[in-house]
Amino acid sequence: MKSGYASSLGSVESNGDVSAQGSGAIYGNATPGPAKKFTGNFTVSGTTAPAKTSIAVPAYEYTPVGTAKGSYSGSATLTAGTYRYTSFSMKATDALTLQGDVTIYVDGSIELAGQASIKLASGAKLSLNQGSGTLSIAGGGVVNASQKPANLQINTATSSAVKVEGTSAFYGTVLAPDAPFTRDGTADFFGAIVAKSATLVGTGWMHYDSSLAGGGAPTFKVALVRGW
Numbered sequence: 001m002k003s004g005y006a007s008s009l010g011s012v013e014s015n016g017d018v019s020a021q022g023s024g025a026i027y028g029n030a031t032p033g034p035a036k037k038f039t040g041n042f043t044v045s046g047t048t049a050p051a052k053t054s055i056a057v058p059a060y061e062y063t064p065v066g067t068a069k070g071s072y073s074g075s076a077t078l079t080a081g082t083y084r085y086t087s088f089s090m091k092a093t094d095a096l097t098l099q100g101d102v103t104i105y106v107d108g109s110i111e112l113a114g115q116a117s118i119k120l121a122s123g124a125k126l127s128l129n130q131g132s133g134t135l136s137i138a139g140g141g142v143v144n145a146s147q148k149p150a151n152l153q154i155n156t157a158t159s160s161a162v163k164v165e166g167t168s169a170f171y172g173t174v175l176a177p178d179a180p181f182t183r184d185g186t187a188d189f190f191g192a193i194v195a196k197s198a199t200l201v202g203t204g205w206m207h208y209d210s211s212l213a214g215g216g217a218p219t220f221k222v223a224l225v226r227g228w
Contacts, residue, residue, distance in 0.1 A: 011046065015054045016197075020044075057177045057194055062131040062157040064105035078102050087133070090116035095140075101125045109133030117168070118142045120151060130156035134163075135176075141166020141187070149173055149191035150211055162195065173212070 011028035012018055018032045020040030029046035030038050033055075038048035064084050072085040073094070080100025087108040090096065094116040102124065110130055112118065117140030120126055124145070135156055141164075144152045152172030156162060159178045164170055171190045174181065181195035184202045192212055200206065 013051065013055055018048075059177055060155050060157050060175055062105075062129060064107065064129070064131065065103075066105075068105075068107055072106075078104075090118070090139070092116065095119060097121060098124045098126055103127045103129070105129045105131075107131045110135045110137070112137045112139045112141065112166070114139050116140060117166075120144045120146065122146055125151045127153045127155070130154075130158055132158050132160070134158070134160045135179075136161070136163045136165075138163070138165040139167075141168040141170060142172065143168050144171040147171050147190070148211065152191075159196075164189070 011031065012026060013031045014036070015033035017036045018030050018038045020026065020030065020038070020042035023041060025043040025045070027045050030042070030044045030048045032038050032048070032050045034051055034053065036050050038044070065082055066084045068084045068086045070085065071087045071089065073089045075095045077097045077099065080102060082103045082105070084105040085107070088104075088106045088110040090112045092114045096118045098118065099121045104126065106129070108131065110128070110133070113136070118126070120143065122145045135158060142152060149171045150173075153175070154172060155175045156179060158176070161182065162174065162176045162179045163182045163184070164174065165183070165185045167185070167187060169188045169190065173192045174195065176195045178196055181193055181198045183189055183198070183200045183204070183206070185204050186202060187204045189204060189206045
């Protein structure tokens with residue numbers, strides 16, 4: 001979590017150990033689970049004491065709406081509405097532009113590769129919901145024009161790998177309580193994560209946007225069911 005922004009309080013919580021290797025800093029607490037420990041070379045501005053109780057993370061239930069239209073691929077523009085697909089694949093220079101409030105359900109795997117990108121137009125919102133399979137966002141990533149993390153929500157019930165990479169800064173939230181989460185690359189991440197485990201590598205930093213607190217205390221948590 002990087003300083004120099006409007007809010008520099010970024011905490012990490014886990015039910016397991018918290019390991020922060022390499023050079024870096026956490027501007028907040030690094031809280032391992034009960035009887036667990038913090039290890040690593042990061043500077044931590046807050047406490048590294050273990051939590052007294054475990055994190056209770058409710059499972060995400062995938063409840064799609066409508067009938068799936070088959071697999072999504074290629075380039076398109078989707079306007080406000082609800083869409084459902086059996087799987088979702090974008091490659092090469094595919095570009096998906098979203099306008100208005102868009103909800104997408106994907107029963108199976110989600111993949112963005114090559115230079116493919118999802119672009120949220122100014123003011124657009126996306127709720128991307130997945131039932132099972134792997135979830136990999138790489139390539140051009142998801143470009144959130146408003147730069148408001150609340151406008152991009154990724155929710156998945158999968159227990160398979162969830163990866164968010166790409167060359168563009170990510171402004172959004174990821175809810176993957178049963179999945180191992182990986183964030184890699186040079187681009188920064190603005191938002192929140194809930195995952196079974198998390199691996200944060202590369203040179204990109206993680207930041208909190210106080211709007212996610214709904215006007216409450218400006219604290220950002222990477223909440224993990226196991227460990228980081």
